[in-house]
Amino acid sequence: MPTILAAETTQAADATGVFALSWLLIALPLLGAAVLLLGGRRTDKFGHLLGTAMPFAAFVIGVVQFVAMLGRDPENRTFSQHLYTWLPVGSFQVDAGLLVDQLSMCFVLLITGVGTLIHIYSIGYMEHDPDRRRFFGYLNLFIAAMLLLVLADSYLLLYVGWEGVGLASYLLIGFWSYVPEYAAAAKKAFVANRVGDFGLSIAIMIMFAQFGSVSFDGVFAGADGASEGALTAIGLMLLLAACGKSAQFPLQSWLGDAMAGPTPVSALIHAATMVTAGVYLIVRSAPVFNGAPDAQLVVVIVGAITLIFGAIVGTAKDDIKKALAASTMSQIGYMMLAAGLGPIGYAFAIFHLLTHGFFKAGMFLGAGSVMHGMNNQVEMRRFGGISSVMKITWITFGLGWLAIIGVPPFSGFWSKDKIIEAAFVGEGWRPWVFGGAALIGAGVTAFYMTRLFLMTFHGERRWTDDVHPHESPKIMTIPLMVLAIGSAALGLILGPTNALVHWLEPVTGAHGEEAPVLSVPVLTGLTLLLIAVGVAWAYSLYVRQPVPEVAPAGSVLTRAARRDLYQDAVNESLLMRPGQYLTRFLVWFDNRVVDGAVNGLAALLGGTSGRFRRLQTGFVRSYALSMFLGAALLVGAMLLVRL
Amino acid sequence: MTDFPWLTTLALIPLAGSVVVGALPAARELLAKQLALAISLVALGVTIAMALQFDANAEGQFQFTELHEWIPQFGVSYSVGVDGIALVLIGLATVLTPICILASWHDVDGSRRSVNSYFALLLVLETMMIGVFAATDVFLFYILFEAMLVPMYFIIGSYGGAQRSYAAVKFLLYSLFGGLLMLAAVIGLFVVSDGGPRAFLFENLLNLSIDPTTEKFLFLGFFIAFAIKAPLWPVHTWLPDAAAEAPPGGAVLLVGVLDKVGTFGMLRFCLPLFPDASRWAAPVVITLSVIGIVYGALLAIGQSDIKRLIAYTSISHFGFIAMGIFAMTTQAQSGSTLYMFNHGFSTAALFLIAGFLISRRGSRLIQDYGGVQRIAPVLAGTFLVAGLSSLALPGLSSFVSEFLVLVGTFTRYEAAAIIATGGIILASLYILLMYQRTMTGEPNEEIRKLPDLTSREVWVVAPLLAVIIGLGFYPKPLLDVINPAIERTMQQIGQEDPKPVVPVAEGTGK
Numbered sequence A: 001m002p003t004i005l006a007a008e009t010t011q012a013a014d015a016t017g018v019f020a021l022s023w024l025l026i027a028l029p030l031l032g033a034a035v036l037l038l039g040g041r042r043t044d045k046f047g048h049l050l051g052t053a054m055p056f057a058a059f060v061i062g063v064v065q066f067v068a069m070l071g072r073d074p075e076n077r078t079f080s081q082h083l084y085t086w087l088p089v090g091s092f093q094v095d096a097g098l099l100v101d102q103l104s105m106c107f108v109l110l111i112t113g114v115g116t117l118i119h120i121y122s123i124g125y126m127e128h129d130p131d132r133r134r135f136f137g138y139l140n141l142f143i144a145a146m147l148l149l150v151l152a153d154s155y156l157l158l159y160v161g162w163e164g165v166g167l168a169s170y171l172l173i174g175f176w177s178y179v180p181e182y183a184a185a186a187k188k189a190f191v192a193n194r195v196g197d198f199g200l201s202i203a204i205m206i207m208f209a210q211f212g213s214v215s216f217d218g219v220f221a222g223a224d225g226a227s228e229g230a231l232t233a234i235g236l237m238l239l240l241a242a243c244g245k246s247a248q249f250p251l252q253s254w255l256g257d258a259m260a261g262p263t264p265v266s267a268l269i270h271a272a273t274m275v276t277a278g279v280y281l282i283v284r285s286a287p288v289f290n291g292a293p294d295a296q297l298v299v300v301i302v303g304a305i306t307l308i309f310g311a312i313v314g315t316a317k318d319d320i321k322k323a324l325a326a327s328t329m330s331q332i333g334y335m336m337l338a339a340g341l342g343p344i345g346y347a348f349a350i351f352h353l354l355t356h357g358f359f360k361a362g363m364f365l366g367a368g369s370v371m372h373g374m375n376n377q378v379e380m381r382r383f384g385g386i387s388s389v390m391k392i393t394w395i396t397f398g399l400g401w402l403a404i405i406g407v408p409p410f411s412g413f414w415s416k417d418k419i420i421e422a423a424f425v426g427e428g429w430r431p432w433v434f435g436g437a438a439l440i441g442a443g444v445t446a447f448y449m450t451r452l453f454l455m456t457f458h459g460e461r462r463w464t465d466d467v468h469p470h471e472s473p474k475i476m477t478i479p480l481m482v483l484a485i486g487s488a489a490l491g492l493i494l495g496p497t498n499a500l501v502h503w504l505e506p507v508t509g510a511h512g513e514e515a516p517v518l519s520v521p522v523l524t525g526l527t528l529l530l531i532a533v534g535v536a537w538a539y540s541l542y543v544r545q546p547v548p549e550v551a552p553a554g555s556v557l558t559r560a561a562r563r564d565l566y567q568d569a570v571n572e573s574l575l576m577r578p579g580q581y582l583t584r585f586l587v588w589f590d591n592r593v594v595d596g597a598v599n600g601l602a603a604l605l606g607g608t609s610g611r612f613r614r615l616q617t618g619f620v621r622s623y624a625l626s627m628f629l630g631a632a633l634l635v636g637a638m639l640l641v642r643l
Numbered sequence B: 001m002t003d004f005p006w007l008t009t010l011a012l013i014p015l016a017g018s019v020v021v022g023a024l025p026a027a028r029e030l031l032a033k034q035l036a037l038a039i040s041l042v043a044l045g046v047t048i049a050m051a052l053q054f055d056a057n058a059e060g061q062f063q064f065t066e067l068h069e070w071i072p073q074f075g076v077s078y079s080v081g082v083d084g085i086a087l088v089l090i091g092l093a094t095v096l097t098p099i100c101i102l103a104s105w106h107d108v109d110g111s112r113r114s115v116n117s118y119f120a121l122l123l124v125l126e127t128m129m130i131g132v133f134a135a136t137d138v139f140l141f142y143i144l145f146e147a148m149l150v151p152m153y154f155i156i157g158s159y160g161g162a163q164r165s166y167a168a169v170k171f172l173l174y175s176l177f178g179g180l181l182m183l184a185a186v187i188g189l190f191v192v193s194d195g196g197p198r199a200f201l202f203e204n205l206l207n208l209s210i211d212p213t214t215e216k217f218l219f220l221g222f223f224i225a226f227a228i229k230a231p232l233w234p235v236h237t238w239l240p241d242a243a244a245e246a247p248p249g250g251a252v253l254l255v256g257v258l259d260k261v262g263t264f265g266m267l268r269f270c271l272p273l274f275p276d277a278s279r280w281a282a283p284v285v286i287t288l289s290v291i292g293i294v295y296g297a298l299l300a301i302g303q304s305d306i307k308r309l310i311a312y313t314s315i316s317h318f319g320f321i322a323m324g325i326f327a328m329t330t331q332a333q334s335g336s337t338l339y340m341f342n343h344g345f346s347t348a349a350l351f352l353i354a355g356f357l358i359s360r361r362g363s364r365l366i367q368d369y370g371g372v373q374r375i376a377p378v379l380a381g382t383f384l385v386a387g388l389s390s391l392a393l394p395g396l397s398s399f400v401s402e403f404l405v406l407v408g409t410f411t412r413y414e415a416a417a418i419i420a421t422g423g424i425i426l427a428s429l430y431i432l433l434m435y436q437r438t439m440t441g442e443p444n445e446e447i448r449k450l451p452d453l454t455s456r457e458v459w460v461v462a463p464l465l466a467v468i469i470g471l472g473f474y475p476k477p478l479l480d481v482i483n484p485a486i487e488r489t490m491q492q493i494g495q496e497d498p499k500p501v502v503p504v505a506e507g508t509g510k
Helices: A017-043 A047-070 A102-125 A132-151 A155-173 A180-211 A216-223 A228-245 A254-260 A263-272 A274-284 A286-290 A293-316 A320-340 A343-373 A391-405 A411-423 A430-457 A474-494 A499-508 A520-542 A556-562 A564-606 A617-642 B006-023 B029-052 B084-103 B115-134 B138-147 B149-159 B164-192 B212-229 B238-245 B248-258 B260-273 B275-301 B306-327 B330-361 B377-390 B397-410 B414-439 B455-473 B476-492
Strands: A079-089 A092-100 B063-071 B076-082
Touching: A017 A047, A017 A079, A017 A092, A017 A132, A047 A102, A047 A132, A079 A155, A079 B330, A079 B397, A079 B476, A092 A102, A092 A132, A092 A155, A092 B397, A102 A132, A102 A263, A102 A274, A102 A343, A102 A474, A102 A499, A132 A155, A132 A263, A132 A274, A155 A180, A155 A228, A155 A254, A155 A263, A155 A274, A180 A216, A180 A228, A180 A254, A180 B397, A180 B414, A216 A286, A228 A274, A228 A286, A228 A293, A254 A263, A254 A320, A263 A274, A263 A320, A263 A343, A274 A286, A274 A320, A274 A343, A286 A293, A286 A343, A293 A320, A293 A430, A293 A556, A293 A564, A320 A343, A320 A411, A320 A430, A343 A391, A343 A411, A343 A474, A343 A499, A391 A411, A391 A430, A391 A474, A391 A520, A411 A430, A411 A474, A411 A520, A430 A520, A474 A499, A556 A564, A564 B275, B006 B029, B006 B063, B006 B076, B006 B084, B006 B115, B029 B084, B029 B115, B076 B084, B076 B115, B076 B138, B084 B115, B084 B248, B084 B260, B084 B330, B084 B455, B084 B476, B115 B138, B115 B149, B115 B248, B115 B260, B138 B149, B138 B164, B138 B260, B149 B164, B149 B248, B164 B212, B164 B238, B212 B260, B212 B275, B238 B248, B238 B306, B248 B260, B248 B306, B248 B330, B260 B275, B260 B306, B260 B330, B260 B476, B275 B306, B275 B414, B306 B330, B306 B377, B306 B397, B306 B414, B330 B377, B330 B397, B330 B455, B330 B476, B377 B397, B377 B414, B377 B455, B397 B414, B397 B455
Parallel strands: none
Antiparallel strands: A079 A092, B063 B076
16 A cells, blocks of 8 residues: 555545534633633632533533544545634734544543543542642643644644643642642743743744745645755654653653642643643654654654653652653653654554553552552552552552553553554664564563552552551542543454554555564564563562562662653753853843943943942933033034035 | 824823823822823723724825924924834833823832822823824934933832932933934934925935945944843843832833833834845844843843843843844734734733732842742732743743744744744743742741732733733734734835745645
């Protein structure tokens, strides 16, 4: 089969019928946010209910649209909705418009579906927080912005959603901002994302300079005739944006700190949806990347580095949320790697994104449930043996664990295995390096996730004296169960049937059947073997032997991994410290040199060595006079030139 | 109604009001405040009525024009009129004045100087601001440009903070220096003009054939005056002192509106009157602007005084505006014009809310704050939105203008646009560091006593934030007014937008 680009095959129809309601997807949660945030304490009583109803209503619309889409031919599933003229300046014409197609539909269902479950869970989780209403307001704001991000039909409107989710993330990481570290974590996340946004801004500027358009239609149509250099530049800048948002190397350092936010936030924003926006950006920009092989290679490299980086960090973390965060980083690394492979990998990137959305959200909520029962502790060395007291949490978490490490037939097996296979396709050194990284990553993932699961739920009880763990209320466990079902079954539904690949084909383009450098059964066998080794190793370390309540000193590598491979130290010494010195120097420079020169000049003119502050108004006149004389001389000079 | 002298009427309303307010007995402070507010609201109403009759696509450049002989011997006339650019800036002035009056309600209570005079001065300032944007005679513009200094000098010098006289004198001297250079250039312009009783009319000064060297000198005379007023790096050091020492309402009008006269002057006078010299100077101006963007932002990060911090952010923002003007593309110049308007609102919100905070605690130092969010969530929340507007968050009005400036600059000066885009990272630092240090953390004993915003203060902030959010999503009404004026300016300077490399027919498939 030849490679077919989306722009050539599909023609967006004007949104009619249920698709005319697309704007409501964004408007409803936005309305919820506005009511809850502007309404203040008056809305405290019903805030959480309204806040949950809004994403649920959006979910219902999404499902209806999805069903309607299923009833149409694959090439007639793209709809565009023109909302209004947003930025009309000369040849720069940007409309606010939405694009509903197979790709955005996947995200709409994920965001509103998992989003609604997390809202329901939060009703219980945040019950005793005096600011629960504000929490739901921020969550609704996030849902609206995230939907705008995936529904926008131009890069500039996408940018609005892109920073909107960044803002919601900032507000929610810093939800308990009276704790100074949390406030610092929120700021760190925003600033790291801004570094990415720098890339997105530049990418959009290049698009306008190249094509005179920043809409998806326009850019993709222009990509055909553009030079490879231009496409590579756009691609690399988009990648920078994706690295910021998706916590990919080298902009990954904010994600671990972001765990300061309440756990439902970690599940929704920092696992299931927002952090995967970078993957969406790259898959959406397929026509750009398809024409820029160098940019694609960099995407793959970034993905490979991050998947290993995250996995290594994950092995050493004793904080359950930080271990999960490292795992998120690593899993998104898989998605990035797949997206960088081109048409062969796009659909699998999205596939893994969807299954990951379920099992990682489920595990984060499970971690929240454990924390709920353990006085908000996160230290796994003080967990152990929780399986007997929190049965539902244990089982649902267990399904998530089986899914993420890739045990058949659970979800992660189908999606991750496909990425490993795709990574092994190609010629020369690439399949061996990238495929090898993906393969080794699978083994390490099995190790650290098993470690996390066993340290928390099995082994002896290492609880502090003040905890009395108990199962969480139903309002929290029901979302856990739904997500667990997804973790177990989603891969089985979408994987063996290739349903998702076919579904996405009109957007991401089809690709030929290319065989990996090792045969598929060998690869699957190797993967499963590595997974088994990882699980067995973790079992022997954390169940067969007692887990010390205080972390042992550990090897050099362990200590490095605990400190996130010194990412903060590097940033601090390369960026923060020099930056502080620079600003301090400039403040001095501005006061003493720039201002000093002006003050000195003024003093000289006035014939006094005093500074302004010692001057009386009487001197103003003499200054004015001397300057007037100077001006008069100038006028004279001008007249002379003229004559 | 087309012959109705809209602009003169509009300018005279606050002037007449200031006489009445200033003449009230000192004991009638409340009446003076109410009267000042009412008068500024009337001026706002007149502005709206006028704006509704404005035809963005009219034939002539200026509308609501009035022309009267004034000093025919020197070619000076009383001539006013507005194009889209001037109209938007007059709108900015007349919207911000009542907001500043309401915000300043108690700012000068207990001052050594007359409270009534303060509000009268604000009204005088409004007249000057309207006049300076409306003037279509270069000499009239110059007179108002200079006269504007007087009320502001007294607002800072009489009602300001501890260092007020230093700041006021510095402000005055800097401005006088620039003004006198401009005077020289104005006289020089008369020399090279066609002469006659209407020599200084803007339209009579277009398309003069000036000797290139002379043109450069004349350009520099105007430009330096405008660069000081705006202010651009490196002639910016008066602004942090003046803005920090001025009372909040005065600081808003100074940074939000008065400084725009500098960038407005570049766009209205420097470019069309001296197109060749402007093109000659453009690379230098853009370099200075880019330095200013980065320098102002870094300085803002390093400040320990809230008001000085906000002032330095403005220096960074003025760099964007000047860069856009001299990039000479439609997008950049429309963006710059919109930027002038939007920056007025975001700076107003920042200065006024910071002013509310400072008046509660009695300190401008960032280190004296912390944890305000827990005690005064409305104050903290509105301050955050104002800050997000300053860092140009997409979805807020300032993003629209900043991005237009950047994208428009990029098509002609790639490197400048890329460095300037780095400013968005620095912007997130200066705003969020300030927010983190003042609003987050555990509040100390002093902070625990602070009340949240009063309903008067909410009324001050709400319209500002509404405009900031509303124009972020729907800037079209303003752009529709600005665009034709910018297109005309582009024609006057003989510039066309660079063409895309691989043009695409827009809207394919729709």
